[in-house]
Amino acid sequence: MSKLFSQENREAFSNPLNLNNPITVQVLGICSALAVTSQLKPAIVMGLSVTAITAFSNVIISLIRKTIPNRIRIIVQLVVVAALVTIVSQILKAYVYDVSVQLSVYVGLIITNCILMGRLEAFAMQNGPWPSFLDGIGNGLGYALILVLVGFVRELLGFGTLLGFQVVPQCVYDWGYVNNGMMTMPAMSLIIVGCIIWAHRSINKEEK
Amino acid sequence: MEHMLSLFVRSIFVDNMIFAFFLGMCSYLAVSKTVKTAFGLGVAVTFVLLVTVPVDYALQTYVLGPNALVEGVDLTFLAFILFIAVIAGIVQLVEMVVERFSPSLYAALGIFLPLIAVNCAIMGASLFMQQRVLMDPETSSQAIAGFGDAIAFALGSGIGWLLAIVGLAAIREKMAYTDVPKPLQGLGITFITVGLMAMAFMCFSGLNI
Numbered sequence: 096m097s098k099l100f101s102q103e104n105r106e107a108f109s110n111p112l113n114l115n116n117p118i119t120v121q122v123l124g125i126c127s128a129l130a131v132t133s134q135l136k137p138a139i140v141m142g143l144s145v146t147a148i149t150a151f152s153n154v155i156i157s158l159i160r161k162t163i164p165n166r167i168r169i170i171v172q173l174v175v176v177a178a179l180v181t182i183v184s185q186i187l188k189a190y191v192y193d194v195s196v197q198l199s200v201y202v203g204l205i206i207t208n209c210i211l212m213g214r215l216e217a218f219a220m221q222n223g224p225w226p227s228f229l230d231g232i233g234n235g236l237g238y239a240l241i242l243v244l245v246g247f248v249r250e251l252l253g254f255g256t257l258l259g260f261q262v263v264p265q266c267v268y269d270w271g272y273v274n275n276g277m278m279t280m281p282a283m284s285l286i287i288v289g290c291i292i293w294a295h296r297s298i299n300k301e302e303k
Numbered sequence: 304m305e306h307m308l309s310l311f312v313r314s315i316f317v318d319n320m321i322f323a324f325f326l327g328m329c330s331y332l333a334v335s336k337t338v339k340t341a342f343g344l345g346v347a348v349t350f351v352l353l354v355t356v357p358v359d360y361a362l363q364t365y366v367l368g369p370n371a372l373v374e375g376v377d378l379t380f381l382a383f384i385l386f387i388a389v390i391a392g393i394v395q396l397v398e399m400v401v402e403r404f405s406p407s408l409y410a411a412l413g414i415f416l417p418l419i420a421v422n423c424a425i426m427g428a429s430l431f432m433q434q435r436v437l438m439d440p441e442t443s444s445q446a447i448a449g450f451g452d453a454i455a456f457a458l459g460s461g462i463g464w465l466l467a468i469v470g471l472a473a474i475r476e477k478m479a480y481t482d483v484p485k486p487l488q489g490l491g492i493t494f495i496t497v498g499l500m501a502m503a504f505m506c507f508s509g510l511n512i
Contacts, residue, residue, distance in 0.1 A: 122490060125328040126423040169420065170391055177384040185380060200430035203383050207423040209329045281323060282501035289487075289494030296486035 107218075108229040111237040117210045118241040118288070119295045124210035127201045128242055129284040135258050138246030140194045141201065142239025144187065148179045149211055149238075150231035155179075157219040157227035172215045173206065180205050210234055245287050253278030306448075307455040313445070314459030317508055320424050321467035322501040324431075327424030331468055332493060341472035342465070349461025351397060351419050352428055355390050356457035357450055359429040362389065363436055379433075386429045394420040428460050471497060 117123045124145070132138045155175050156163075163171050184202045187195040195202065205211070214234050219227040250256060252275045255263035263272065277283055320326045327348065334344050362385060369377040398416050402409045409416070419425060432453060438446035447453050474496055483492050 119490075122332060123329060125332065126325045126427075129325040129328065170388075173387050173391055173421075174384065177387050181380060181383050184383070200427060200434065203430045204326070204423050204427055206383055206387055207421050207426045209421065212421050280502070280505065281325065282498050282505060285325075285494050285498030285501060289491050289498060292491040292494060293484075293487045296491065 104226050104229055107226050108233040111230070111233040112240065113237075114299065116237045116241065116295070117213075117234050118238055119292045121210075121213065123213050124208045124238055125288075127204055127208060128238065128245070129288065130281065131198055131201050132242055132245040132249055132284050133253065133279055133281075134197075134250045135243065135246040137194050137197050138242040139239070140187070140191060141198060142235070142242045144183050144202065145205055145208065145210065145238055146232060146235025148176065148183060148205055149214060149235040150228050152176050152179055152211060153214055153219040153227040153231035154224045156215050157222060157224045160220050168220070169212075172212065176211050176215075177206050210238055241288070241291065244291060245284055248287055249278045249284065253283075306446075307451050310445070310447070310452055311455040311459040314456050315463040315466065316504065318445070318460075319463040319467060319504055320427065320460050321464060321497075322504040324427060326427035327422045327464060330418065330422055331464075331471070332490070332497075335468050335472040335475055335493075338469060338472045338476060341468045345461075345465030345468050347416055347419055348422060348424060348464050349458070351390075351394060351425055352457045352461040352464075353454065354397060355393050355425055356428050356432055356460075357453045358389055358393065359386050360432055360436070360447070360450065360453040362386070363433050368436070382430075382433060386433075387426060390425055390429070391420045424460070424464055428457060432456060467500070470500060474500075 111117055115121065118125065118128055127141060127145075131141045152172075152175055156172060159171075180203065183205070184195070187198070187202060214231060218230045222230070247257070250258075251262065255261060255268075255274050263274075317323065321328070321331055330344065335341050363382070366372050367378045367382055367385065369379070372378065394417065398409075401416065432447055435443075435445050435447040435456075447456055471493075475493065478492065478496070487495075
């Protein structure tokens with residue numbers, strides 16, 4: 096048990112959450128991060144889907160890494176990921192249809208999400224299944240964290256709601272508060288992510 | 304013809320791959336440091352789009368769609384795997400053709416050419432095409448009803464992407480001389496710049512042809 100949670104394995108899990116965050120530090124997987132975050136709910140669903148797919152594709156590739164010929168490894172990785180994404184997309188359609196409509200093509204675009212290919216190439220091809228699984232979960236959650244943060248800010252300021260529930264009380268509107276319609280525009284997600292990167296780098300400056 | 308032209312212009316300005324859908328963002332941010340390489344990548348993306356979208360359109364219409372291959376069979380759920388296989392295969396093919404017939408272009412594009420296989424803009428264009436095939440061409444200006452439309456959409460999306468990356472590269476070249484706060488330098492300010500560019504592009508959204 097102690098071997099399963101050794102220092103090294105714990106770092107594989109916890110580093111991507113903060114110091115080596117896939118979005119703010121490695122700059123991977125930006126495309127979907129920006130497009131699905133106008134509300135909190137699709138952001139959470141997207142974050143969880145990516146976490147699951149990253150973890151399981153890492154495990155599968157790590158299990159078969161010794162049998163993959165080097166020349167065609169990209170195609171093999173793409174096929175494994177595409178199969179997993181197809182499964183997730185069917186599950187989303189079956190259980191949370193409204194969110195799957197909202198996410199539209201971005202579920203399919205998880206295939207080309209650079210986080211997946213990056214982790215497969217950089218980690219799963221060299222490491223065993225268990226560290227790869229932790230690494231996948233860690234990177235997926237690091238991605239989900241930023242998504243939820245952006246989704247939280249945009250839904251709160253843009254609609255005055257969180258997960259569809261009204262949180263800004265009516266009396267505030269009576270005093271003249273207005274929802275910021277700008278926040279619902281796609282352009283704002285870029286600026287919010289820019290500000291998150293700014294804050295993240297200011298906080299972590301000493302450690303570098 | 305009119306519909307094709309409108310589709311072409313719309314996919315450059317209104318449905319811009321970068322500013323409206325954020326597709327191909329990773330390479331967009333990584334390769335936009337100088338105008339020259341940005342232009343090279345933009346041309347490569349346009350080229351690959353122009354080949355893959357019509358091929359995927361044919362796949363969608365004759366193999367995957369409802370009742371296309373066998374009466375009563377809908378293979379749409381296989382789209383992800385087939386599309387990505389087609390894209391990876393075609394990128395490999397394009398690479399070999401370019402290397403054989405234009406070594407200078409091949410040298411200029413370098414590593415970007417194989418990397419295009421995992422560029423979200425390519426896969427995204429195919430998935431949007433798949434959605435738009437189902438739309439009614441009479442009522443929606445986004446519908447794709449034939450090969451001509453698919454080509455117009457691919458060309459427009461590619462040129463829109465090219466325009467966006469060359470614009471950002473030009474701004475970043477100038478920005479090297481400005482005084483940006485230290486933690487914001489590099490990535491942070493690039494994001495905010497793209498955000499402002501996207502806002503500027505929003506004014507095209509009322510465009511009607």
